[in-house]
Amino acid sequence: MMAWMLRTGQGPAHPISGTRPGMAVPEGVGRARGRKVCRVPGVLGGVAALLALACGVGVAHGAEGAVSAAAGAHGASTPGSQAQAQVPRQGGGGDPSRTDDVAAAGGSSWRRVAGVFSPPGSFVPSDALTYDTRLVPAGARIEVTQLAGPSATRVGVRLRGLVPRRAYGMHVHTSPCGADPVAAGPHYQHRPAATADPDNEVWLDFRTDEAGDGRAEALHDWGFREGGARSVVIHDRQGGAGERVACFTVPFGPPGPVE
Ligand SMILES: [Cu+2]
Numbered sequence: 139m140m141a142w143m144l145r146t147g148q149g150p151a152h153p154i155s156g157t158r159p160g161m162a163v164p165e166g167v168g169r170a171r172g173r174k175v176c177r178v179p180g181v182l183g184g185v186a187a188l189l190a191l192a193c194g195v196g197v198a199h200g201a202e203g204a205v206s207a208a209a210g211a212h213g214a215s216t217p218g219s220q221a222q223a224q225v226p227r228q229g230g231g232g233d234p235s236r237t238d239d240v241a242a243a244g245g246s247s248w249r250r251v252a253g254v255f256s257p258p259g260s261f262v263p264s265d266a267l268t269y270d271t272r273l274v275p276a277g278a279r280i281e282v283t284q285l286a287g288p289s290a291t292r293v294g295v296r297l298r299g300l301v302p303r304r305a306y307g308m309h310v311h312t313s314p315c316g317a318d319p320v321a322a323g324p325h326y327q328h329r330p331a332a333t334a335d336p337d338n339e340v341w342l343d344f345r346t347d348e349a350g351d352g353r354a355e356a357l358h359d360w361g362f363r364e365g366g367a368r369s370v371v372i373h374d375r376q377g378g379a380g381e382r383v384a385c386f387t388v389p390f391g392p393p394g395p396v397e
Contacts, residue, residue, distance in 0.1 A: 258317035274384035286393035307373035310340035315385035326367040343376040
């Protein structure tokens with residue numbers, strides 16, 4: 139079983155020599171895998187086009203990209219001529235701040251979803267809901283990317299505008315977000331009703347920097363079941379539990395054609 143999680147910002151433990159200052163990875167993480175955000179192991183080697191696409195967009199958009207994308211200015215800057223399909227679009231939930239980009243090639247797929255947090259019941263509906271504006275202020279931004287290959291899935295998140303120098307927990311959950319934090323359901327599990335840990339679930343704990351920005355990444359050698367993973371939930375503390383302070387609806391999917 140291969141699974142690893144990369145935290146950036148001011149992660150408190152397990153520094154690895156050779157990484158950028160401030161980067162840290164938890165136990166069991168191979169040194170080579172912790173060096174670079176866009177580094178993907180051999181199990182994804184057959185998806186060079188999508189990898190280039192994903193990494194290219196990661197650079198092009200980066201933390202700033204969530205801002206420009208949320209403002210609707212992402213279309214022209216999105217690369218990906220090698221992809222078979224690429225469909226920049228807004229989410230279907232009536233959220234004007236949300237953007238979805240998807241692409242597929244060679245049995246693999248890539249998607250990026252960005253949104254702006256607001257409380258449930260806001261005048262302008264949002265797919266990014268904050269249940270505790272002290273920890274996730276209205277106007278904070280989130281970007282989630284998924285690269286799904288035949289035998290591996292990488293999920294990355296970037297956040298802006300949170301509380302500086304604070305640890306947050308985050309996981310992929312089974313259901314879309316709702317006004318009630320419990321609407322997102324439990325953690326997505328690769329082996330249902332099995333262990334609740336970063337191998338069997340997608341944990342994206344992160345710590346914000348001095349500007350309140352944070353990011354995390356998780357890689358697994360398994361893929362999501364169709365319709366089985368529908369959101370990311372931010373928690374007030376790291377690990378497998380904690381209060382639900384925010385949620386973003388993301389249509390994670392298995393590798394293959396996206397529509
Ligand atoms: Cu969770």
